[in-house]
Structures are given as structure tokens and as C-alpha cells.
Amino acid sequence: MLAERQLPQENFEDPDHFIFCLEAVPDVDSNTDTKVLENLEHLAMRYGVNSIHKTCDTIEGLLESLNALVYDDHNFKNYEIIYFVFEGEENNICINNYFYSLQEIAELFEGKLQGKILHFSNAKVLDLEAEEAQYFLAVTGAQGISGYGVDQTILPSLLLDKAFFSLFKNKDDMFDVVEELHQRHYNLCKMLDFRMYY
Template identity: 65%
Template sequence: MDDEKFIFCLEAVDDIEKTGVTEVVTILEKLAFEQGIGSIYKTCDTIEGLEDSLNALLYDDHNFKNYEIIYLVMPGEQNTICLNGYYYSIEEIAELFEGKLRGKILHFANEKVLDLSSEEAQYFLDITNAKAISGYGHAYGKQSSSGLDRAFFGLFEDSDDVIEIVEELHQKYYALCKLLDFRLYY
């Protein structure tokens, strides 16, 4: 990624009024300081907050075209996210992002499992216009995906080809990719 590209991160929290430094903030700071990859970090505790944050990015931030990755750090069950005790399916998420992710990669941290059928993946990509959706087949347990997320984002510094990036990620971090079951749908 050159200086003109960024990561937009939305993290689910119990209450947006409570502040604190999370592991995600630390990762994003390291990316900025060590690799020069800028980011915008926001929290949300409702689906409306998620939608408001995305709309603010889309319509108020004139640099939106420079955001390559939308990074969602949200708990949930397989192919859902959970906000404020409510579960939203991957189809509902696709409709929320309808037409808004042209050329973007939507990446989920391993706080939830991403296990899409080819039809579900194609539906999501068609509805959102995303370049790709990525995540993990194994949910957070003893191993957070934060290190692998950081490596994945860092590889965009040298290339925009998501296939090449994922191949390099697997070459450099094979054991961790297998352990977390890194997945890319494009």
C-alpha cells in the first residue's frame, strides 16, 4: 500500500460510550508506525451504528476510494455478526453494504467463523460489488487472528493483486493460515 491507501476498521463493542485501547487499536497503530499503513478506527454497538459509520465513510470522507480494506472485528456465529445481542446474517450484511464496496476487500477477524458456500459468496460479491471477502474458518479460541490480519494488510504495500497476496501470505505464514483456516472468496 502506498501512502494514499488506508484500512477502515469497525469494531463491535458493548457500549460505544466506554473508551479503551483494544488489541485491534494496537495492531492498527503498529501498521501505521512500522509499515506506514494508515487507518480509520471506529466502534459500533448497533447495526444502525455500523450503517452510520459506513455511510459517513462513503459520503463524507473524500478519500473513500483510497480505502482498500474494510476490516470488521465483530463476534458472531458462522456467517453472522452479533451487535447488541442481535444476530445479522451474511445476506443482511450484503444488503446493508449494497453497491457500496466496489473494489474493496471486506475482511473479518476471527471473532466469528466465515464459511460461505460458493452461492453465498457470489451473492455477497454481486450485491456489494466487493472485490473479495475474507476471514477464517476457525473462530477465536486460544489464537487471535490479529497477527495474521496484520501480515495480510501489510502485504498490500507491495501489490494490489489479492490472489498474489494470499499466495504470499500462505507461503510466509503457512502454519498460521492452516491453524486459523484463512479463507478468501473472490
């Protein structure tokens, strides 16, 4: 199952920049606002970066939300970042105690992420071999995969996630964004071990 929340758009100035967030929760029917949702609302109000936030508690919910995004959302071309907030181990994500490999996820997203960046919060450490990253990028068409080498139990990534997303408002080039992120937030990037595969 899945649940969706469109975030406020009062200060939204640039219709070319969107974030599509998928967050795994234990039960989509419990209407509890998460920290991720609160931070995306702050991002919309402060920086004018709009988001769609969806929660899922099954792999079917993840697929349903992805298909709705790709086939039904006319703004899909404007979503630069697909933001994944999933726990997991090594190269798996976890949805309601079921583990799915990033290879399986790549096959679900086959050809559907052309030019997008898939960004993982540090609810799950992102640690890919070069071949795994290249496979994911080749199968999905994604421009890049980003995330962190440090687990959220040590330091949550929400602040750096917000900084990363806000930089896309004024820059289109992924490499310029990553360079500026390191310039502005060098210590946090090092502490969280920010990673980008492309």
C-alpha cells in the same frame, strides 16, 4: 452509536493504502482501547499502513459509519480493505446481542464496496457456501471476502491480520497478496484456516 479514532500517520508514506476498521463493542461511550486498535497503531507505525478505526454498538452505528465513509470521506477510493471485527455464529454477525445475517449486511452495503476486500477477524468464523459468497460479492460489488475457519478462542488472528494488511502496501493484486501470505506464513494460514472468497 459509534466512535471513531484516526490512527497516527507520522510514518505514513503511501496515501493509496488504507484500512477502514469497524469493531463491535458493548458500549462506544467507554473509551477503552481494544487489542485491535493497538494492532492497527502498530501497523501504522511499523509498516506505514494507515487506518481509521471505528467502534459501534448498534446496527445504526454500523450504518452511520459506513455512510460517513462512502459519502463524506474523500479518501474512500483508497480504502482497499474494510476490516470487520464482529462476533457471530455461522453466517451472522452479532452487535450487542442482536444477530444480522451476511445477506442483510450485503443489502446494507449494496453497491458500496466496489473493488474492496471485506476482511473478517476470527472473532467470527467465516464459513460461506459458494452461493452465499457470490450473492454478497454481487450485491456489494466487493472484490473479495476473507477471514478464518478457526475461532479466536483457539488462536486470535491479529498477527495474521497485520501480515495480510502489510502485504497490500507493496502489492495491488489480491491474488499475489494471498499467495505471498501463504508463502511467508504458511503454518499460521493453515492453523487459522485462512479463507478467501472471490
